[in-house]
Amino acid sequence: MSKPVEVGEVFNTILVLDFGSQYSHLIIRRLREFNVYAEMLPCTQKISELSWKPQGVILSGGPYSVYLDGSPHVDMAVFDLGVPILGICYGMQELAWINGRGVGEGDKKEFGHAQVHVEKGRENDPLFAGIDDFQVWMSHGDKLSDLPTGFHTVATSGNSPYAAIAHDEKPIWGIQFHPEVTHTARGKEILKNFAVNICKSSQNWTMKNFIETEIERIRTLVGPTGEVIGAVSGGVDSTVAAKLMTEAIGDRFHAILVDNGVMRLNECATVKKTLTAGLGINLQVIDAADLFLGKLKGVTDPEKKRKIIGNTFIEIFEEVAEGIKPKDGGEIEFLLQGTLYPDVIESISFKGPSQTIKTHHNVGGLLDNMKLKLIEPLRELFKDEVRQLGELMGIPHDLVWRHPFPGPGIAIRILGEVTAEQVEIARNADHIFIEEIKKAGLYKEISQAFAALLPVRSVGVMGDQRTYEQVIALRAIETTDFMTADWYIFEAAFLKTVARRIVNEVKGVARVVYDITSKPPATVEWE
Numbered sequence: 164m165s166k167p168v169e170v171g172e173v174f175n176t177i178l179v180l181d182f183g184s185q186y187s188h189l190i191i192r193r194l195r196e197f198n199v200y201a202e203m204l205p206c207t208q209k210i211s212e213l214s215w216k217p218q219g220v221i222l223s224g225g226p227y228s229v230y231l232d233g234s235p236h237v238d239m240a241v242f243d244l245g246v247p248i249l250g251i252c253y254g255m256q257e258l259a260w261i262n263g264r265g266v267g268e269g270d271k272k273e274f275g276h277a278q279v280h281v282e283k284g285r286e287n288d289p290l291f292a293g294i295d296d297f298q299v300w301m302s303h304g305d306k307l308s309d310l311p312t313g314f315h316t317v318a319t320s321g322n323s324p325y326a327a328i329a330h331d332e333k334p335i336w337g338i339q340f341h342p343e344v345t346h347t348a349r350g351k352e353i354l355k356n357f358a359v360n361i362c363k364s365s366q367n368w369t370m371k372n373f374i375e376t377e378i379e380r381i382r383t384l385v386g387p388t389g390e391v392i393g394a395v396s397g398g399v400d401s402t403v404a405a406k407l408m409t410e411a412i413g414d415r416f417h418a419i420l421v422d423n424g425v426m427r428l429n430e431c432a433t434v435k436k437t438l439t440a441g442l443g444i445n446l447q448v449i450d451a452a453d454l455f456l457g458k459l460k461g462v463t464d465p466e467k468k469r470k471i472i473g474n475t476f477i478e479i480f481e482e483v484a485e486g487i488k489p490k491d492g493g494e495i496e497f498l499l500q501g502t503l504y505p506d507v508i509e510s511i512s513f514k515g516p517s518q519t520i521k522t523h524h525n526v527g528g529l530l531d532n533m534k535l536k537l538i539e540p541l542r543e544l545f546k547d548e549v550r551q552l553g554e555l556m557g558i559p560h561d562l563v564w565r566h567p568f569p570g571p572g573i574a575i576r577i578l579g580e581v582t583a584e585q586v587e588i589a590r591n592a593d594h595i596f597i598e599e600i601k602k603a604g605l606y607k608e609i610s611q612a613f614a615a616l617l618p619v620r621s622v623g624v625m626g627d628q629r630t631y632e633q634v635i636a637l638r639a640i641e642t643t644d645f646m647t648a649d650w651y652i653f654e655a656a657f658l659k660t661v662a663r664r665i666v667n668e669v670k671g672v673a674r675v676v677y678d679i680t681s682k683p684p685a686t687v688e689w690e
Contacts, residue, residue, distance in 0.1 A: 170543050171215035173376050174200035175364040178217035182206045182225030182235055182253045185683070186302075188508055188646045189343040190221055190251070192545065193351055198366040199358045202543065203508065210240035219247040219362030222254025224341060228305050229253065229260040230267065236260075247334035247361045249290075252303055255328070255337030258311065265309030269322070277301045277320045279327070279340060285317045288329060290336050292356050299326075300346035303339060334361060370551045374407070377540050381411040384538060385497060390415045390489045391538060392480055393499025395446065396426070397434035398568045400501035400541060403553045405444050407540050408499055410556070414445045416499070417487055421479055423472065424452030425572035425586055428594040437562060451479055459574060459581040463618075465690030468581065472571040481534055498535040502542050503549065505645045545644045546610075566597075566611045567645070575690040579618030584671075589616040591669045592635045599661050600639070609651050612639035614665070615678075615689045623666075623673030632673035635665055640687060648682040 177194055181187040181203050194201040220241055227234040237257060250258040256266045279299045281291050307325040318327035327338045342350030358364045391408060395401040395418045408416040422431050438444040458471050484495035541549055553563040573589045574581045592614040600606050615636045623630040642648035662675035
């Protein structure tokens with residue numbers, strides 16, 4: 164079987180080496196907004212291990228000081244690639260440290276807006292083509308104390324005499340500010356100048372091109388007789404992945420819908436009808452509610468919940484795979500998952516710069532001795548790209564824009580032990596919340612909304628009698644990439660209606676609260 168071509172080999176790829184900045188993923192998003200493909204890897208990535216050559220390299224920001232022992236440093240082989248390099252914040256300081264070590268703690272920290280001025284005579288610098296004075300977003304405590312060897316100053320700010328630098332001979336730039344955040348007025352233009360004008364990247368990253376590339380990649384990977392099984396939940400990610408797989412290999416893809424007992428109200432019946440009759444996907448439904456709930460009995464730790472659910476899924480898939488009689492002498496080798504790029508970013512723990520926030524079911528909750536090989540066709544995509552892909556593939560609009568639902572389901576929206584009774588409470592409260600959102604015409608304005616059941620009880624009064632029941636927390640957020648998110652501002656009358664319905668219609672609930680925490684510092688889900 165021939166080795167499938169990687170995405171980075173097909174598209175002119177900008178490699179972003181991540182030093183742990185909270186903004187690193189935004190660099191990827193900005194580049195893709197003008198159809199340039201970019202991929203993020205840890206700053207510890209060995210260049211010799213890449214199977215493709217990047218069109219250019221960006222060194223991200225980071226929370227460290229380059230001059231301290233133990234701080235992360237880039238593989239020096241990156242400078243032998245012969246491609247343009249852009250260092251942002253810590254990435255700029257890394258360039259300076261490598262070329263003279265003129266980096267130290269600034270007299271004062273610089274966080275927030277600053278005005279940057281392009282030096283006289285440097286107006287033709289290709290990174291700042293068409294840009295002169297502009298407002299930027301700074302976020303640093305260290306700064307350059309000297310101009311590194313072989314570099315010249317391109318731009319300055321009130322607190323940073325070296326706000327932007329460039330190499331005298333090589334296509335290497337460093338900027339102290341963050342062009343990837345919206346607070347930097349001309350940041351997107353600077354990134355476009357680098358990626359398109361300097362690196363000469365083709366602006367061919369479109370979902371139409373991705374479909375063609377990915378179908379061919381799947382066919383090469385699976386081969387002419389190989390067969391694949393995959394989890395579907397009815398959400399946009401798994402549905403798009405399943406449709407893509409069906410387009411690539413037809414009925415050799417076996418979609419598995421596992422009723423794990425922690426799905427939304429009437430979920431299984433709706434999903435089965437949509438995927439089979441509507442999209443022609445080869446689907447089998449497995450009733451495993453009692454098995455999952457039994458294994459979750461007494462478990463309260465969210466990471467353990469995710470691991471139990473992830474492992475049980477794999478056990479079921481492998482059992483189902485063994486019972487499938489493949490055509491033409493093939494065999495079930497692969498497990499499809501709808502993993503997205505934000506899942507990958509949040510779940511990879513770099514040895515140096517980054518920390519694992521939480522294990523995602525799609526990328527971290529799997530058996531160590533799993534027999535099936537993973538195939539993840541959406542792994543390089545953000546949520547908005549998946550939606551574009553779904554629309555192009557003819558998936559119904561309502562399904563494409565359906566709010567995400569986590570792999571572990573309502574289990575991670577029930578804080579504390581998961582029981583059939585707790586699932587019923589959370590499920591019914593969630594159904595009311597979503598029903599009212601749709602009735603108010605707000606569903607598409609909101610990126611994700613759900614109800615979480617809290618492990619606390621609260622005193623209430625119903626029918627002149629004292630009650631002591633549980634608390635529901637409502638959450639609704641707005642986001643484009645699910646890496647950052649703001650809470651949605653409902654009108655008070657709407658929240659009053661939802662709260663009244665939940666308390667009156669859902670047995671066991673005495674109080675409803677609304678979560679007004681953004682991401683960060685919180686994650687989208689409560690667990």
